[in-house]
Amino acid sequence: MKNYHTLAYNYALYKVGSLDAAEDIASQTIYSYLLKRDRITSENHGGWIINTSKNYCNQYFDRLQLEKKLKHNLIANVAGEIQTKIYESLDFVEVEKDEFFDAVKNAKETLSSKELQTYILYLQCETNVQRMVEITAESSDVIRQRISRINRKIKAETYKKFGVITTKKILSPQINDIIKKFLLRFKKNLENNTLNKMFYYFSKKDISDYKPQFNIKKVLDYEVNLKDSIYKIHVVFTNIHDESESFYFSFTVEHNSLKVIQPPTPHQEHYQVSIEDTALIMDLLKRYPEDSTGVHNVPDEELQLLKKLLGEEDE
Numbered sequence: 001m002k003n004y005h006t007l008a009y010n011y012a013l014y015k016v017g018s019l020d021a022a023e024d025i026a027s028q029t030i031y032s033y034l035l036k037r038d039r040i041t042s043e044n045h046g047g048w049i050i051n052t053s054k055n056y057c058n059q060y061f062d063r064l065q066l067e068k069k070l071k072h073n074l075i076a077n078v079a080g081e082i083q084t085k086i087y088e089s090l091d092f093v094e095v096e097k098d099e100f101f102d103a104v105k106n107a108k109e110t111l112s113s114k115e116l117q118t119y120i121l122y123l124q125c126e127t128n129v130q131r132m133v134e135i136t137a138e139s140s141d142v143i144r145q146r147i148s149r150i151n152r153k154i155k156a157e158t159y160k161k162f163g164v165i166t167t168k169k170i171l172s173p174q175i176n177d178i179i180k181k182f183l184l185r186f187k188k189n190l191e192n193n194t195l196n197k198m199f200y201y202f203s204k205k206d207i208s209d210y211k212p213q214f215n216i217k218k219v220l221d222y223e224v225n226l227k228d229s230i231y232k233i234h235v236v237f238t239n240i241h242d243e244s245e246s247f248y249f250s251f252t253v254e255h256n257s258l259k260v261i262q263p264p265t266p267h268q269e270h271y272q273v274s275i276e277d278t279a280l281i282m283d284l285l286k287r288y289p290e291d292s293t294g295v296h297n298v299p300d301e302e303l304q305l306l307k308k309l310l311g312e313e314d315e
Helices: 002-016 019-039 043-075 081-089 098-110 114-126 130-136 140-161 173-191 275-289 300-309
Strands: 215-225 230-239 246-254 259-268
Touching: 002 019, 002 114, 019 043, 081 098, 098 140, 114 130, 114 140, 130 140, 140 173, 173 215, 173 246, 173 259, 230 259, 275 300
Parallel strands: none
Antiparallel strands: 215 230, 230 246, 246 259
16 A cells, blocks of 8 residues: 555656645545455556546646636725735835736745635735634634735745845745745655655755764754746754754755755854854845835945954954
8 A cells, every 4th residue: 555655656646746735636546546456356456556647637737727726706896905014015026006016916826726815815804813813714813824824925025026036035835834844854764864765855855975074963044046047945944962063054945845946054264253243244134225226335444354354364
């Protein structure tokens, strides 16, 4: 049964290119097999698994087409009341309102049908969550979390539309989730020396000679840069000796899945500063706030002072 599940999963992954969708299709295939295996006349049960998986893949593509059509119709009916709130919350992007509203409209096209339905109800209820609770019978916490994810997704897509290249504000909840999932799996497979199991993530990069020397105990935080649809992630973590280290990796997104371009690579230099020095750095960033791309343009003379603060000698 495990082999049949693997067969269905690998076939579905090949056809649909999505880890989550492939898992759903494999589960559906095995469930169907358990119900019907006593009535399967062919001795080639593996062939039956492939054909059934193929049928579920076709149903998956049919749903995608239906969702695309539904999404087009829903977007045309989405009210614009929330746009002003989003506009006011984009703290360092200066654009004309008409241009902004067009960007928000485009961002809404990235929402799933379920997200759009929730979003429309949210607007119809005049952003009153309690009314949504009464209509849907769902808990207020679930609804608030869903609305928060939708707004964050719209804001992230809008930020990217206007050329923002750094800060986590350009990460939608979905992108944030796949980064966290990758880091968890990377840590686990690194510990077990089984990075080959992450072949789907590394399908764009040959890692046969990749020998990382990380001992990740806990990921502390990460930051992001975006250029030409390539995300570069800088990760800070503690090792098994509770010392902080850092590495970076880059990836693209295909079919809602992460595809590694540059595997996790240690930074050549990693600085640790005192609480007092951190306060000085934070004050420097406040004095030179983010520009329209999300970058702090700190003057060269201030950077030289910062280098001395970090103990870096002038060349």
